[in-house]
Amino acid sequence: AAEHNFFTTGDYLEFRYGTTVRCVATALIGFGSLALLAGQLIAGAAILNVVTGVPRWAGALIGGAIMTAYFTAGGLLGSARVNILQLAVMMTGFFLAIPAVLGNAGGLQALIGSAAPPSFGDFTYSSGPGSGWTLFMLLAPAFVVSPGLIQKSWGARSESALRTGVALNAVALLLFAFLPVLLGMAARVTMPGIEDMNTVLPAVLKEQLPSWIGALALAAVFSTEVDTCDAILFMISTSASQDLYKRFLKPTATDAELLRVARLTAVGGGLVGVALAIVLQTVIGALTIFYSLLVVTLFVPVLGGLYLRRAASAEALAAIASGVAVMFVVRYGFTGYRWLDPTLAGLVGAAIAFGSLLTIRKS
Numbered sequence: 001a002a003e004h005n006f007f008t009t010g011d012y013l014e015f016r017y018g019t020t021v022r023c024v025a026t027a028l029i030g031f032g033s034l035a036l037l038a039g040q041l042i043a044g045a046a047i048l049n050v051v052t053g054v055p056r057w058a059g060a061l062i063g064g065a066i067m068t069a070y071f072t073a074g075g076l077l078g079s080a081r082v083n084i085l086q087l088a089v090m091m092t093g094f095f096l097a098i099p100a101v102l103g104n105a106g107g108l109q110a111l112i113g114s115a116a117p118p119s120f121g122d123f124t125y126s127s128g129p130g131s132g133w134t135l136f137m138l139l140a141p142a143f144v145v146s147p148g149l150i151q152k153s154w155g156a157r158s159e160s161a162l163r164t165g166v167a168l169n170a171v172a173l174l175l176f177a178f179l180p181v182l183l184g185m186a187a188r189v190t191m192p193g194i195e196d197m198n199t200v201l202p203a204v205l206k207e208q209l210p211s212w213i214g215a216l217a218l219a220a221v222f223s224t225e226v227d228t229c230d231a232i233l234f235m236i237s238t239s240a241s242q243d244l245y246k247r248f249l250k251p252t253a254t255d256a257e258l259l260r261v262a263r264l265t266a267v268g269g270g271l272v273g274v275a276l277a278i279v280l281q282t283v284i285g286a287l288t289i290f291y292s293l294l295v296v297t298l299f300v301p302v303l304g305g306l307y308l309r310r311a312a313s314a315e316a317l318a319a320i321a322s323g324v325a326v327m328f329v330v331r332y333g334f335t336g337y338r339w340l341d342p343t344l345a346g347l348v349g350a351a352i353a354f355g356s357l358l359t360i361r362k363s
Helices: 009-017 019-052 056-105 133-145 148-153 158-192 198-205 211-249 253-280 281-305 313-332 342-362
Strands: none
Touching: 009 019, 009 148, 009 211, 009 281, 009 313, 019 056, 019 198, 019 211, 019 253, 019 281, 019 313, 056 158, 056 198, 056 342, 133 148, 133 281, 133 342, 148 158, 148 198, 148 211, 158 198, 198 211, 198 281, 211 253, 281 313, 281 342, 313 342
């Protein structure tokens, strides 16, 4: 990245495959990123609803205003500093909340006893799309090729700082793969009457913890949402300024102009994200839109470009087109087949198209 002056994933895609691939991928991921932003705002609005009673639309507006303001004011360095503070608050809040909530639920045995389904210990189980191992196929590739994570890594001061940051990020992700899930499992035991899945976690933290611990834990969760929104805005704004504005509209744009475009894009993205948060119903539904598009669009072209020197723009475009097409066909045309996961089908379709065209050209 340093050798070729890469700032975004689009820079790499253009270097490896050309302008067309960059433009197509940027447009698709930009659309999906707005859905991801909406999902985080829905979660933040649910917290504000449980704590203060404000309606979801007002909570989405408040959350959107907060994350847009500090991102546009501080940029990458400012958001990185805020991320450090947020991580400290999140870890403290969760580590204080877990023992208290588990105690109210009757301990770990109660969680894996009466509340656990028969398939609880079966790692090969899946009830359909977004369940079990199919959920892994949705999320794992996304974290490998996430433009937000890649772009932040390219902002590292040195190789050692990059390695340290990636390692710490992995540790934090492992913790968050377990701690919030434990709280949700406890809610299934102690608060089975909750109907809105978006409010499960904030309701548990508010109702089952001492007030001071609950307040800290809720602040931790809310900071998590703002933290993620920050990464999303960073991804959207840098892609718009570097991949679209500088590449197609004004190649001679100065750094000051690019910064202004990035900040305006962040404001616009925040407004669209708030609107989608009001329209979309659940966090999971919004996140699925993003992760599905991200995986079927980027995973095969990025990895193929890194490890297969003969891969060219034709293979990348074929993979993107096939992956997106198969995903939508399966999602909306084969709804009766619960075992058929749209994202996994799209990923397989992208890999087949990429490999087939590469083989044909080679022969």
